[in-house]
Amino acid sequence: MKINKFYLVLFLLALVAPTALYPVFLMKVLCFALFACAFNLLLGFVGLLSFGHAAFLGTGGYVTGAMMLHTGMGPELSILAGTVAAGLLGAVYGKLAVKREGIYFAMVTLALAQLAFFFYLQSPFTGGEDGLQGVPRGTLLGMFDLSDNMNMYYFVLAIFIFGFWLIHRTIHSPFGQILKAIRENEPRAVSLGYNVNDYKWVVFIISSALAGLAGSTKTLVFQLASLTDVHWHMSGEVVLMTLLGGMGTIFGPVVGAGVVVTIQNYLSGGELGNYIHIIMGLIFIVCVLAFRSGIVGEFQKMVKKNF
């Protein structure tokens, strides 16, 4: 009951937030939060470090962008198409990647994501370095004009809540219990008769589809799909967000995404703009050395200890 109240407060805060803060910034936070949550589903709950999640973010973005630009379909169908495309790509990549463990898993996902990167760099429909520019936001259900930032914000919020709910549901289901069992002790899960690779594969697909959903939404928000989204830097950034916020906590990635996006936003306009990567790197080092369970993780520990 306590946790429900907590979510209710957050929900109310999210509803009024755009009156105080710049909506596009909030939408960016929400998109990256969803992306980080999707990534955390793999890293935090199954212990799989995918170093190629940018491929799914970018696939979602490019497919949605291309649909909006060329087919005249509405934003709902375009986002759905982007999500499904990312999920399908995840199915293929996941099938190959789950055969390996640990660092090899990370390397296989990275290599596959680089394949995707060069595909998007070279194929004519993506516009190379230019990316897909001027993607229209369209009208939701033929009623709400999304070019209005406020309408768009509530649409993004709805998508985020859906994604967050899905992840919440997944990890609290029997399926999620098995995932955690795999994380804690894989040989034991095997010995209990679970087909571990299939479980990993399914959760990989869910994660990549949600990453695709985040990418699709991001494309609509910024009206742009670009190579940044498929670059391996993005795969690294999501690791940073998740670790900073708290790996394996449901709310950690949201906080991590919020912190990282805020820092980037704040620094890019100021005098320290050139040092953005150095500062992020330092934060990462401090985080790994000093508080390994991340902001939310440390907070939970403190609450447990003192109350």
Next chain:
Amino acid sequence: MKLMKKTVLAVAMSLATVTGVQAAGVSDDVVKIGVLGDMGGVYADIAGPGSVVAVKMAVEDFGGTVLGQPIEVVSADDQNKADVGSSIARKWIDDENVDVINGAVASSVTGAVTKVMTAAEKITLIAASASHAFTTKACSPFNAHWTYDVVALANGTVKPMVASGKEKWFFITADYGFGHALEKVATGVIKDNGGTVVGGVRAPLGTTDFSSYILQAQSSGADVIALANAGADMVNSLKTAAEFGVTEMMDVAGLLVFTQNAQALDPAIAGGMKLTTGFYWDMDDQTRAWSKRYMERMDGKIPSMAHAGAYSSTMHYLNAVKAAGTDEGKAVMAKMKETPVEDFFSRNGYLRKDGRMVHDMLQVRIKTADERTSANDIFAIEKVIKGDDAFLELSKGGCEFAMAK
């Protein structure tokens, strides 16, 4: 009945005056200029911080206020990324009342930024980008493309070389949008003038070892190697060509060379190379006077054409704001297009309907070591190319809104 008519008329008239008042004047009591550029990456020397200085100089020279309101300059680093650039532009418009953006270097960033600006009916002054798309297929009534573009470069550099009998060309192209565009345009110029392209290679952006590409060029039997790349890529490929002795066998044409690049090159390698530029600091008294003031603020670094273009475009914009009596995008652009552009940077310049600022370009030759009198003495001006000969004709550009009218 009569009374009602009168009331309607009165209401209509008062409405008209109200809207009239709103349209004129300066929005938010400030004219804010956003300078967007690569502040720390590969293009930082060519545009970036120097452009901010140039824009600030223009604001100071203008007097710091227009129509009784202050002029402010803000700047940001777009990191050469389209998504970063467009989100900064969006934030500037939505949140910070920016009226005009000057800058955006990489063509991909400029493309994304102009889309955002056009949607908000605000002007983008493009002072450093090369692609001619912003005044052709991706043109907008709110784009003003200053300094140069790929067509002017290709016309200025390639045409006279083909005419002088260098008919077989080989391309070393930067493998991304800008390189492809430059190669395509230059190929068109070569073919139109009776030359042929015997081959080409595409090197990824940031390649350091150009030896295999240069060897391919060497064995191609071409008269000229065209370098359709920029910045460090151009410098590295030219150095490699010199190391292999290719520069003695065939000509090398740098299609986009900024003053800074030419300065960084050993005159023994680059001396004698011909190229096209929109501005050279040591051209005459006017350019020297401005450049001297610029150099005082930039620790003695000479200005590139992008810096001079940033100043010139800002000045022209501010004058247009003053003449139009408002900072509203459409009205200012109309004034900008009405008024000829004549200053230290632009000679015989005018802003064409499609947003192309047509002005005289310079064909220059990089001086050899013996000719140089100082470290900043880089180019010898060979010829002035008339603006209308240098830039793509309006009718060939395919800019829909400009051709319709």
